[in-house]
Amino acid sequence: xxxxxxxxxxxxxxxxxxxxxxxxxxxxxxxxxxxxxxxxxxxxxxxxxxxxxxxxxxxxxxxxxxxxxxxxxxxxxxxxxxxxxxxxxxxxxxxxxxxxxxxxxxxxxxxxxxxxxxxxxxxxxxxxxxxxxxxxxxxxxxxxxxxxxxxxxxxxxxxxxxxxxxxxxxxxxxxxxxxxxxxxxxxxxxxxxxxxxxxxxxxxxxxxxxxxxxxxxxxxxxxxxxxxxxxxxxxxxxx
Numbered sequence: 001x002x003x004x005x006x007x008x009x010x011x012x013x014x015x016x017x018x019x020x021x022x023x024x025x026x027x028x029x030x031x032x033x034x035x036x037x038x039x040x041x042x043x044x045x046x047x048x049x050x051x052x053x054x055x056x057x058x059x060x061x062x063x064x065x066x067x068x069x070x071x072x073x074x075x076x077x078x079x080x081x082x083x084x085x086x087x088x089x090x091x092x093x094x095x096x097x098x099x100x101x102x103x104x105x106x107x108x109x110x111x112x113x114x115x116x117x118x119x120x121x122x123x124x125x126x127x128x129x130x131x132x133x134x135x136x137x138x139x140x141x142x143x144x145x146x147x148x149x150x151x152x153x154x155x156x157x158x159x160x161x162x163x164x165x166x167x168x169x170x171x172x173x174x175x176x177x178x179x180x181x182x183x184x185x186x187x188x189x190x191x192x193x194x195x196x197x198x199x200x201x202x203x204x205x206x207x208x209x210x211x212x213x214x215x216x217x218x219x220x221x222x223x224x225x226x227x228x229x230x231x232x233x234x235x236x237x238x239x
Contacts, residue, residue, distance in 0.1 A: 027197025
């Protein structure tokens with residue numbers, strides 16, 4: 001089993017997204033998986049030009065000379081592909097969007113109907129790994145991930161694969177806090193992420209019980225908002 005993470009946070013290793021990913025991968029490794037954690041911020045990924053040369057003039061090959069061919073090869077070998085991104089304006093980061101746009105060489109200009117009778121482009125990839133989505137945001141409620149859920153549901157359909165697990169964390173900044181009072185809460189959540197990595201590798205899905213636990217607030221929303229606003233007040237005074 002090969003698990004490859006594409007981390008779209010501009011903060012790379014220092015990101016809250018990576019805090020989540022590392023715990024998830026620990027569980028995956030304990031379940032026997034080989035894991036790779038790619039930081040897209042450290043790769044050269046040019047914007048898609050929409051020229052369709054990868055479909056016509058040079059099928060499967062983009063006009064850009066950058067790191068995407070290497071990343072596409074890693075993706076092709078993965079049994080489980082993890083898209084990890086903080087929430088930016090209800091969506092993925094710009095880095096992640098560029099990465100996703102540049103996957104177009106794996107498609108075909110011609111059309112086919114999916115199982116529901118809806119048209120999509122044919123794929124030139126024999127078999128693509130299944131998707132896991134990991135994200136966090138600074139808002140408290142889980143409802144802020146609605147757009148991301150729909151985006152990856154549609155993206156998976158177009159990529160001829162499926163999403164097998166989604167892990168969304170409101171109150172994300174708490175995971176980077178050093179407050180000793182929060183340590184037991186953070187450690188408990190990291191254990192849940194570790195269990196999630198193990199379950200996904202072993203069962204190719206998350207149990208309903210674990211999904212419910214992962215979605216619970218870390219602390220009450222009102223407490224979180226009060227602490228967040230106090231943080232910004234202090235930051236304004238320092239500047």
